[in-house]
Amino acid sequence: MARPAGVSGADTKQAIRAAAIQRIYRHGYEAMNLRGLAADVGLRVGSLHNYIPQKQEFLANLLDEIMTELLADFETHMAGVSDPQEALRQFVSFHVQWHTARKEEVFIGNMELRSLAPEQYARVAAKRKQYEKHLTAILSKGKKLGVWTIENPGITAKAILALLTGVSNWYRPDGSLSQPRLTKLYQLMVERMLRNP
Amino acid sequence: MARPAGVSGADTKQAIRAAAIQRIYRHGYEAMNLRGLAADVGLRVGSLHNYIPQKQEFLANLLDEIMTELLADFETHMAGVSDPQEALRQFVSFHVQWHTARKEEVFIGNMELRSLAPEQYARVAAKRKQYEKHLTAILSKGKKLGVWTIENPGITAKAILALLTGVSNWYRPDGSLSQPRLTKLYQLMVERMLRNP
Structure with missing residues (x-):
């Protein structure tokens, strides 16, 4: 899924944060899968890496x-x-x-x-x-x-x-x-x- | 690692329970790896399965x-x-x-x-x-x-x-x-x- 047009980097960061909170809350940090998190916010894993290097x-x-x-x-x-x-x-x-x-x-x-x-x-x-x-x-x-x-x-x-x-x-x-x-x-x-x- | 001689099934069950508590406490349930848990108590994954079918x-x-x-x-x-x-x-x-x-x-x-x-x-x-x-x-x-x-x-x-x-x-x-x-x-x-x- 491509990033919707007009969505800024700050919005994306916010969306990743919100999705990560839900994933960690439900499954725990260690079980948080970056592939799944990327899918939650409509990013490729490679693009998510720009926001979450580590x-x-x-x-x-x-x-x-x-x-x-x-x-x-x-x-x-x-x-x-x-x-x-x-x-x-x-x-x-x-x-x-x-x-x-x-x-x-x-x-x-x-x-x-x-x-x-x-x-x-x-x-x-x-x-x-x-x-x-x-x-x-x-x-x-x-x-x-x-x-x-x-x-x-x-x-x-x-x-x-x-x-x-x-x-x-x-x-x-x-x-x-x-x-x-x-x-x-x-x-x-x-x-x-x-x-x- | 083989099960030490003289260790009963009840002891093994107790050891698995104690090791699982430590793993879940430290990393969370979803991140608990059955291979690692088996290693903690000196069992093969196949044997652990007898104690933890699910x-x-x-x-x-x-x-x-x-x-x-x-x-x-x-x-x-x-x-x-x-x-x-x-x-x-x-x-x-x-x-x-x-x-x-x-x-x-x-x-x-x-x-x-x-x-x-x-x-x-x-x-x-x-x-x-x-x-x-x-x-x-x-x-x-x-x-x-x-x-x-x-x-x-x-x-x-x-x-x-x-x-x-x-x-x-x-x-x-x-x-x-x-x-x-x-x-x-x-x-x-x-x-x-x-x-x-």
């Missing part, structure tokens, strides 16, 4: 981009928020929305870290750590101000992230639970987890 | 067995516990211990559900639901007795399961945090999440 580097860039986008979206969402209780509510709302809207990327991002070379892993892991540190900082601030009871902000941040990320495994936007109601329930659970008795 | 059915049985073992271990652990607050503490302790001790199986169990045929998926999913319902029942009982504030026991159970399962992603038994201390921190967080104000 499969593992492609995965590393994909996971890196996902984290870069998450961090950028997060900064936009949190602009101007400084009170820790409000920051926590906003963190929950941001994380739940992002992780339900982009569940394929979330799944890949958590699962295919194993498939990276050590230096690639370190690059992506640093951005994951940076995101986690935003939450740890919110918790530490609230603890310091005495608004919450937290034994260990670092472990509590990991626990909250796991709790929130879990929604991507079961939440269906077309189900009976609306996104605002879902967010509210998770905000309540998280706030209660930290409440000062 | 790859997908092997995966389905593996995921089913993991859930069967989890449910059996859980029943043993919870024998005689009826008070919901004690039951919750025991649930947390059981789940954290099991999910740190068997993190490869936990990872596979969550990730490779996608690789099952619909009827295989339904079989495993029913056992996962059964486990979740044990927790929902504990929460509902505590809510009914007025010991906890819980808006939605079903969603709260999902949230607690995700929070607890998260430990399998980061906890290292050889790190500075002991397993009893880890369990205690998670018991505190979960209890606080449900506390009656």
Whole structure:
């Protein structure tokens, strides 16, 4: 299949990215076949090679981009928020929305870290750590101000992230639970987890 | 490589299971190569075929067995516990211990559900639901007795399961945090999440 007329290189790159996400999500990175991926986007394998010279580097860039986008979206969402209780509510709302809207990327991002070379892993892991540190900082601030009871902000941040990320495994936007109601329930659970008795 | 003398069929089955878990954990089910798996356990591919006539059915049985073992271990652990607050503490302790001790199986169990045929998926999913319902029942009982504030026991159970399962992603038994201390921190967080104000 030839590339449709008028489709730019940037569009093609985007189409390859979307198709690769679906393939990795459904079958795993190691089982991703470049011949099949080329067919998905209507390219010859040789042409796909121009976009993906090296499969593992492609995965590393994909996971890196996902984290870069998450961090950028997060900064936009949190602009101007400084009170820790409000920051926590906003963190929950941001994380739940992002992780339900982009569940394929979330799944890949958590699962295919194993498939990276050590230096690639370190690059992506640093951005994951940076995101986690935003939450740890919110918790530490609230603890310091005495608004919450937290034994260990670092472990509590990991626990909250796991709790929130879990929604991507079961939440269906077309189900009976609306996104605002879902967010509210998770905000309540998280706030209660930290409440000062 | 021939099978070492004195190794029984049951031992071989166990060795195949252990090697398959490592392969699926590291590379994913679809990338699991039966030739490589045979080599891992010192069998010819033809002999491995006696143990694994069909790859997908092997995966389905593996995921089913993991859930069967989890449910059996859980029943043993919870024998005689009826008070919901004690039951919750025991649930947390059981789940954290099991999910740190068997993190490869936990990872596979969550990730490779996608690789099952619909009827295989339904079989495993029913056992996962059964486990979740044990927790929902504990929460509902505590809510009914007025010991906890819980808006939605079903969603709260999902949230607690995700929070607890998260430990399998980061906890290292050889790190500075002991397993009893880890369990205690998670018991505190979960209890606080449900506390009656």
